[in-house]
Amino acid sequence: MRTRWTVLLVLTLLLAGCTGGGSDSGTGRVTLRFQSLAWQEESVEINKELVREWNASHPDVKVEYVQGSWDSVHDQLLTSFEGGEAPDVIHDASDDLADFAYGGYLADLTDLLPERLRADIPQRSWETATFGDGIYGVPFLQEPRVLIANATWLKEAGVRIPTPQRPWSWAEFREITEQLSGDGRYGVAWPLKDPVSATLNLSLSAGGQLFHRGADGKVTVRFEAGDEIVPRTVHDQVGKDGSAPASLLGSGGSDTLPGFFAGRYAMVPLGFSYRQQIVQQAPEGFDWQVLPAPAGTDGLTQGVSPQTLSIAEDSPHREEAAAFIDFLLRPSNMVRLALGDWMLPTGTRALADPALHTPKDDWATGTALAAHLRPAPAQSVRGYPEWKDKVATPAFQEYYSGAIGLGELRERLEEDGNLVLARYQR
Template identity: 30%
Template sequence: MNISKWAQLPITVAALLTAGALTLAGCSANGGGNNEIAESGTTASSDEALAQGGEITIWSWEGTLKDVVADFEADNPGVKVNLVNAGSGNDHYAALQNAIAAGSGIPDIAQVEYFAIPQFALPGSLVDLNQFGAADLDGKFSPGPWNSVQFGEGIYGMPMDSGPIALFYNATLFEENGVEVPTTWEEFVEAGRALKKSNAKAYIMTDTGNAGVTQALIWQAGGRPFQVEGTDVSINFDEAGVHKYTDMWQTLIDEDLLAPFSLWSDEWYQGLADGSIATLVAGAWMPANLESGVPTGSGDWRVAMIPQWEADQRTSAENGGSSLAIMEGTPNAELAYAFLEYANLGGGVKTRVELGAFPATTAELNSEEFKNREFEYFGGQKANEIFVDSANAVAEGWSFLPFQVYANSVFGDTVGQAYVGKTTLQQGLEDWQSLLTQYGADQGFAMK
């Protein structure tokens, strides 16, 4: 699970880009060479690194990696792995950037969420995995995560998990109030109205302004507000896909159909438990959070394909998910890549899936055993079938900004104001655009 996808990073990271903002324009892939993936799941160079042994350090907050590391060390007794939790989300990235700035204490491998890849790749802080033949992995990961680890011609991380979005809903609440589960966003608004009419304390969903959810729904609606080519960056929220989202979501705000609770707050969990919040939009990493945070909801909740903008569509998007990236300057790059192969392509994938992670690997996503798993929490529903359908329906062409971590940190200052009646959602996004355009220019990007 990747709770930190909705976290916000303090503004103190601004100086990082100043030094490296103009370094990527001439970057290109290094070429794969003879690095075919063997049946064992490792390249020839990785096998050599494992045979030689050594020690690597990984920074990650992801809970299942502890077991993966233990299994990896057991299989490779000459290798020592130091797994360090330097904090999640904001704290993790701040610590990582401080180490980069100091030029010391940098780990060999770091967990980097997909939206943060450009911000670390652009200044040259991540190793381009093309030198290990990573281009040959095309097709081994679902499209959303695989596209997200690429920046320019480089591959700067190996997908660890995935976050195709779905609609989680309280089936008991819908049934008790005689409301149909929505399959389109128009039906979603109508369901919100019907629930509110039946139960004045019921909300269709909670949202107080969330960068991850907002961008995922704009992505699904066909909006592509961020365009990045090297250091040329354009931001445009005045486009059809964005307006499709803001027109609908503004209705939910205006009609008070959204609960005013922050995600992950005690009030939010309570609302999910007592039936006052009917749905949530989240990635496929969400089940474990519901099971641990809303145990009394077991049997009441179900999963559905994300509502569609048009009835005849079958389109989805991603929200969350992380890669494992090798940090530039490590003397242990080959050994680090061997761990990436094990954790994200080899035996580590099975371990993480058994512990509740949602994989990015097509082998697992196409597995009947994986898709047929019955979730007791969801009343025996085969929820992975929904998640896999969503992963296969992720729309192409989405880009994150090369300063997305900063961008998400100021989302509440602009777009968030729409949720307290100080502006409209569309105007809030355009205010965000203005702020980010100025920020990008100040960091040396050619902004359009």
Template identity: 40%
Template sequence: MKSTLLVSAALLTLVSSSPVQAQSAPVKLRFVSLAWQTQAIAAVKEAVAGCNAANKNVQVEYQQVSWDSVQDYLTTSFQARNVPDVFHFESTPVMEFAAQGVLTDMSKLIPAEMKSDIAPGAWATVTADNGAIYGVPFLWESLITIYNKDLFKAAGLRIPTVAKPWTWTEFQQASKKLTVDKNGDGTPEQYGSAFGLRSPTNRIMNLSLGFGGTYFYKDGGRYVVRVGDKEKALLKILLDMQYTSKSSAPESLTAQSPELFTGFFSGKFAMLPGIGVWARQTIAETGPKNFNWGVLPPIKATTQAQGSATQTLSIPAASAHKKEAAQFITCFVSRVNNGKLAAGDWLFPTRQSSLRGAPFQNEANGWRVASDSAKHLTMAPYQEVKGYTEVKNKVLTPTFQQMLAGRITLDDAARQIEKEGNAILAKYYK
């Protein structure tokens, strides 16, 4: 009898303790982040720590990867099926990975509150034609114009406002007025504008949307490249400013945007048009003391629309913990976290409620004007084109560079883009 009671007690202990032991081991997730600025890294780590503290059953390991290496890192991870549970990337390559079948459709894992709060244009960047969603968009940016207030005042220029923005014609006229040959030697010491056009494709593609130029059109269920009048409109302006009015600094043709800051600080360039909103951080933190600068609203063509990819959080199909990964993303992109993450990167939160809060409506460092530009952001058609990355790298970028350098004409560039671009797309749309 005693031995029977002991066995029964032992069995009861085993049965009752087993679930407790199983629940005591948290699910471990690996999260790959691309944050690189000091403030951004701090915001990401704070958000991860907060999510870990809020849910002891799911613990997230933070892993840093660079933007330069993430494409190769993910490609290798998918091939080896040794994937992170959540990764940070950009919507255009994310949708290319989705087409390969290596990502999780998150459409049923996203809470209704988050779905309704994130801007519709941001969701469009990660949503397939069949309604599948392959990432949660949490950051995006617009292209703005940063200007020297003192040079504007000296030239007597009207400052465009959100209510009354410049047209592209007004912008060109202002750039010409701000271009000054001070010593009469035929070479301006001050240029109205400096476009950073060493890698011109993203800027051209996204700003062309305001003219109605999309470059990629659906034809019989597939995409083709076309360069018509709407696509040529911005290219004509860039060429006119470079070679006719000469109001755009020639050195900016071969410069990246960060290389233009020195000339902007010294007064050589009055405006940095079409630069990303992130640039305000560099100016605020590294510019000369008391440097008087501001932000102008997006320049208006037919509209002020701009294409914009989003920064995203996705779950690989090979992850063993999809539900827990989605729970982490929901926590990570909460209203409070989304605001902090965006502010840390000097970008915009995709959550509309976050964008309405501080610091995004602050006048300091151009936040209010910059934030207002987010309402013009949308998905450009190129973001859903299979093979776009190859067309961009092999055709668009080198052709734009040749045209801007004056080695080929605009019409030659248009023909080259259509011929070579469509030859590449034919491989993807068989």
């Protein structure tokens, strides 16, 4: 009999250990696991500070900080969901949520979030985390893609400096990068290790949509005139004008910084948060500035996939998890998170904070672009990760390198791409 009860006790403990959170034995205190993807030292410390502040003021709901990684988050979450070991509060990006939301792994937050938080974040941001009739994440941090420029180089060349009120067109951008090039130096360096999201998000400015939803709700790929402008610009800068080096097309943003500091490239298109690395790594006296990305027929519009906070469907403490998210995203705390990550908050009250409108480190340039940010084109497309990995990434890489032309790029994105998407929409 003792053996039987021992086995039952072990099984009970194992099952309890598979849940995301739980209650401390005998105390009634709830424990939540919060998996954060913060990685910069300043950002990690702010997230941990906020957890400590919550725990100090909420003795009945303890939050444990769990460090995750952007490099492996999708596969790690999928494994934890399927194994019943997902954290209660999940930090991710909105373009990674669709399959988890449709797969039933994330809780619908529609009735869990307080009205204060719902009203503070614009509808265009909520759209990035809305799938079907539910909300499966709270978008809280976002960043525009900008041009980080060698201010001295541009000033000496006498080119017109763009502003959010009067940006360069894509055609003008190409002309200026050609003007700045020569003698082993380039007007721009494109780090396109992830060519798909960069291309699609910037293409919104030129009217590119790529993904089109029909009356039946199914999504198909159509590579139209507006979708051509950004990839053709990059392709021609590399292959025709010689104003961008082909050697950096497969590089990440950080890989371009040594050459940028050494004066090899006048500009680098990067996410707004790269300013932190530039402040930390730039040689003394190096003069840099943030410029808006070029504009097309739709102005400065560009797609973003905000960072999000979600709650696991299997969490036994959804209300407590929602309360913790509300705490993290109070306006003052959202400002702290934005400053720590060098990004923009989605909340309107946080975005209005004077700390995010200073000329220092060109914060004001970034906040001027916030109103132009829209959901990334692939935001709600089921099967997008597979389409991106198997079809779009190799197709764009080959087009940018000159291995294929625009016609074959279109054919592969549409024909091969629609075969992939069709499997997810039966």
